Amino acid sequence: MTNLFNDSPKKAGYRFPAEWVKHEATWLSWPHKEESWPGKIETIYTPYCQFIKIVAEGEKVRINVNDEETKAFAISELEKVGADLSQVEFYLHPTNDAWCRDHGPAFLLNEAKSQKAVVDWGYNAWGGKYPPFDLDDVIPTKIAGHFNHPLYLPEIVMEGGSVEFNGAGTILTTTACLLNKNRxxxxxxxxxxxxxxxxxxxxxxxxLGDGIVGDDTDGHIDDITRFVNEDTVLTVVESNPLDENYILLQENLAALKEMRLLNGKPLNIIKLPMPSPVIHEDTRLPASYANFYIANTSVIVPTFRDVNDEKALKIIQDVFPDRKVVGIDSTDIIWGLGSFHCLSQQEPAI
Structure with missing residues (x-):
């Protein structure tokens, strides 16, 4: 381990920037695995392409596709929503599944050298839950090779949705996920x-402690608490004391209040509501407004045909006055147990 850390990205001057820092592109892996949306996959392409359309207004969208046939299908779906295809690039990188936040590259910046690097963490589909995952596991290495970026291989399991960054030296995560014995x-x-x-x-x-009920990742941070600037977090709270998320989200809120940043300051905490429980085929889904994605010119927020949709959008708009906040119906996408943040991974601009 000592030798590994002697040559670490940190020692080489790299760091992972906050999501609101300017992007060169957003990476996605085109959804094709029917088992991730049983009986529903055909319904997700419209909201998924609407997401791409909005992101592409301010940056490139780079999409991993399995083959030319998938690429052609993707183009036809994007044309239906009027996406700017001049902003979309396709890469023939076959994947097992669509969750690019977790299997995609972690892009680091060395600002002094104006250089980018990629970390390829190990990936095991959230503790071996959904094999096979061999194609997903090598996506970051393929992307680093294509762009000739320096590549780091920590050789431990880590998922992008399990970590949250303020861009000023602080990482926020959960014990439920990172200390799980399946990682x-x-x-x-x-x-x-x-x-x-x-x-x-x-x-x-x-x-923090636990993630929300229905989250098959064992408690990813991007469903509960998100940095929106160096010292402010949005965190979801449940208003119904009888809801099974109520106590665990209160515990997380209490833990956030005790935290101190590197400068000794407490976090500025803004509460986000939770939608009413989203149930499909007797399964509670991990529906959360915290799974928003911060793009260059917009913030895309999952909505759930719920009374709290507009309230959540307003709260998020208030903390991003320089971006357009857009709600996209995620009722079908969440059947896959994730939403827009889970599906995307940002590539910072140099």
């Missing part, structure tokens, strides 16, 4: 922290 059972909490700090170029890790 890295050979590592202690302290050792996992060391990997995060060295491979993301950060200075501190702050830990």
């Amino acid at each position: 890295n059972p050979h590592l202690t909490k302290e050792e996992i922290e060391q990997y995060l700090l060295e491979f993301y170029g950060a200075e501190q890790v702050l830990w």
Whole structure:
């Protein structure tokens, strides 16, 4: 481990920027796995393409596709919603599934050298839940090779949706996910922290507890608490005391209030509501407004045909006055147990 860290991205001057920093592109992996949306996959392409259309207004969209046939299908679906195809690039990188936040590349920047690097964490489909995942696991290495970026291989399991960044040295994550024995059972909490700090170029890790009910990732942070600037987080709270998310989200809120940033300041905490439970085929789905994606000119927020949709959109618009906040119906997409943030991964601009 010592040798690994001697040559870490942090020591080479790299760090993982905050999501609101200017992007060169957004990466996606075109959805094709019917088992991820059983009986519903044909219904997700319209909202998925609407998402691409909005993102493409301010940056490139780079999409991993399995083959030329998939590419042709993607183009036809994007044309239906009027997306600007001059902003969309396709890469023949076959995938198992669509969740690019978790299997895609972690792009790091060395601003002093104006250089980009890629971290390819190990990926095991959230603790081996959904094999096969061999194609997804090598996506970051393929992308790094295509663009000739330096590549780092930590050789432990880590997912992009499990970590949240303020761009000023702080990482926020959950014990429910990162300390789960289905990820890295050979590592202690302290050792996992060391990997995060060295491979993301950060200075501190702050830990929350559990994720929301229905989240098959074992508690990803991007469904509960998100940085919106260096010292402010949006965090979801449940208003109904009888709801099964109520207590765990109250516990997370209490933990956030105790946290201190590197400068000693407490977090500025803004509460987001939760939608009413979204149930499909007797399964509670992990519907959350926190799974928004910050693009260059917009913030895309999943909505759920719920009374709290407009309230959530207004709260998010208030913290992003320089971006257009757009709600896109995610009722069908969430059947796949994730939404727009889970599906996307930003590539920062140099």
